[in-house]
Amino acid sequence: MSTVALGFTLLFVLITILVSIRQKLGLEKDILIGSVRSAVQLLLVGYILQYVFDTEKIALIALILTAMITVAAWNAGKRAAGLNGIRRRIFMAVAVTELLTMGLLVGLSIIEAKAQYIIPISGIIIGNGMLVSGLFLNQMQREVQTASGEIETLLALGANAKQAIQASVKRALKSSMIPTIDGMKTIGLVQLPGMMTGMIVAGASPIEAVRYQILIVFSLTSSAAISGILLSVMSYRLWFTEDLRLRRTSSK
Incomplete structure (x- = not known):
């Protein structure tokens, strides 16, 4: 191009x-800033x-991946900024x-x-991990x-933190994985995914592009499950105080 x-x-x-001007949405400044920043x-x-x-260079690849994970953890952590250590747990997951x-x-x-493959595919995996964590x-x-x-009733009956919040964690985990699973069901029918489209536009064979896209789809499914489960295991205790009272936080 x-x-x-x-x-x-x-x-x-x-x-x-x-x-935005016609509908008086007041988004003109945000659109300009977003356009400049993205470019x-x-x-x-x-x-x-x-x-x-x-x-x-391996060191540079590792540095880029670390930076990507750090930004992802920081952004997803905004969803529960009141929980001390949540960003560290997201980073680890x-x-x-x-x-x-x-x-x-x-x-x-x-x-x-090779960096040519590792960095772009890692970006997709890390981005999906951020999405699942935020959800x-x-x-x-x-x-x-x-x-x-x-x-609180379960706590009063003698349940520990894990037992008391287990049902809520399962519902939250299921909800966080639904977008990834739904995406699998409609991929190729509702839209052609970004990686596949990019390869085709760049001149690659559609069949080769499809193979790489299948790789991405299957990788995203497992990564969504792994990151969600890890975060739930590492973070459920944060929803309680030291004396097992339920902690309520607000997202930013």
Whole structure:
């Protein structure tokens, strides 16, 4: 794509701004800021990745993956900012998920051990881990509010923290995984996924693109389960005080 052709895509931003002005939505500033930030961030990432792909330095790959996981943990942690240590637990859950998933992909020679494959696929896995973590914490907020009577009754009857909140954790975990599972059911029918579309536009065979997309879909399913389960196991105790009273928090 030429620079001139890329410049024409600003028409889409202009249309969005005009709609906001016409409907008096007041989103013009946010649209402009978002457009500039996304363009700058993507260009910066593009140049960084080009350098990493050319050098294939393991330290740089590890640094990029660590930064991605850190940002993901920080963003997902906003859903339960009142819980001390929640971001650290999200980081650990997503990091373990990334290590397990990428270890299998590389160890079984499903993908080559090159930055060209590791970083983009890791980004998808980490991003999905962030999404699942955020959804889990959101649902746990609701569960703690709506099922507080049930949880406190169980505590009064002698249940420990895990026993008292187990049903709520299961419901929250199930809710956090539904988008990933629903996406599997409609993929290729409702929309062509991003990776597959990008490969086809770049000139790859549709069959080859489909193979890589299947890899991503199956990886996302397992990573959603792993990250959700790990986070639930590591975080359920945070919903209680030291003396086993239910803690209520609010998202930001």
